[in-house]
Amino acid sequence: MKTIIAITLMLAALPTVAQDIGALTAETKKSVLPLAPKVVAAMQEAVAEKGVAGAIPVCKEQAPALIKEKRAETGWDIRRVSLKTRNAERGTPDLWEVRQLADFNIRAANGEKIDTMEKSEIVNIDGKPVFRYMKALPVGDVCLKCHGPADGLEAGLKAKLAESYPHDQATGYTKGQIRGALTVKRPL
Numbered sequence: 431m432k433t434i435i436a437i438t439l440m441l442a443a444l445p446t447v448a449q450d451i452g453a454l455t456a457e458t459k460k461s462v463l464p465l466a467p468k469v470v471a472a473m474q475e476a477v478a479e480k481g482v483a484g485a486i487p488v489c490k491e492q493a494p495a496l497i498k499e500k501r502a503e504t505g506w507d508i509r510r511v512s513l514k515t516r517n518a519e520r521g522t523p524d525l526w527e528v529r530q531l532a533d534f535n536i537r538a539a540n541g542e543k544i545d546t547m548e549k550s551e552i553v554n555i556d557g558k559p560v561f562r563y564m565k566a567l568p569v570g571d572v573c574l575k576c577h578g579p580a581d582g583l584e585a586g587l588k589a590k591l592a593e594s595y596p597h598d599q600a601t602g603y604t605k606g607q608i609r610g611a612l613t614v615k616r617p618l
């Protein structure tokens with residue numbers, strides 16, 4: 431009898447949680463996702479106007495600045511992470527993020543579209559519920575100029591990257607791979 435009550439209570443609780451995740455996901459996406467196309471557009475523009483080496487500040491300063499602005503506006507923890515970082519100080523994923531990034535790669539290998547690939551979950555951090563959201567960032571044409579195979583990178587760019595990022599792991603990508611993810615943490 432106890433078991434039945436427990437199961438009934440669990441089932442009764444499920445739809446609320448699901449609904450919460452749905453609403454939280456929608457709200458988070460609405461606020462955070464416009465950042466990604468903004469960065470891509472700025473990148474395309476900068477590469478066209480200033481050349482590849484001249485466009486480094488878009489990924490180095492402009493993208494982090496846009497994220498910082500959004501953090502201030504929302505109070506959420508928002509970052510860019512990758513399994514192969516250029517700037518490990520900013521872009522190293524935590525354990526939950528590593529798991530999702532690995533899972534994104536598996537999902538992509540199984541044919542899922544990267545453009546819409548995402549993950550939402552309510553997790554416990556230090557005994558408190560936290561909503562976590564991650565959105566895959568696909569490698570598009572413009573990204574290859576700085577994240578493509580190392581031997582194909584422009585010489586001037588290579589020198590600049592080597593200077594700023596001696597431990598750069600973020601090359602060798604091909605179009606349609608997952609470069610990393612936009613990640614959001616919201617304490618509930």
Ligand code: HEC
Nearest residue numbers: 482485486489490510512515516517521572573576600610
């Ligand atoms: C002009 C060169 C350039 C181009 C083009 C470029 N990036 Fe980057 N990318 C960088 C640099 C430099 C960093 C390191 C930024 C930092 O210091 O935080 C970086 C970092 C990143 C990071 C953070 C994780 C890490 O590796 O440190 C992501 C995610 C990323 N880039 C995705 C992209 C995507 C997606 C595109 C295409 C839309 C792209 N980049 C195009 C130069 C570039």
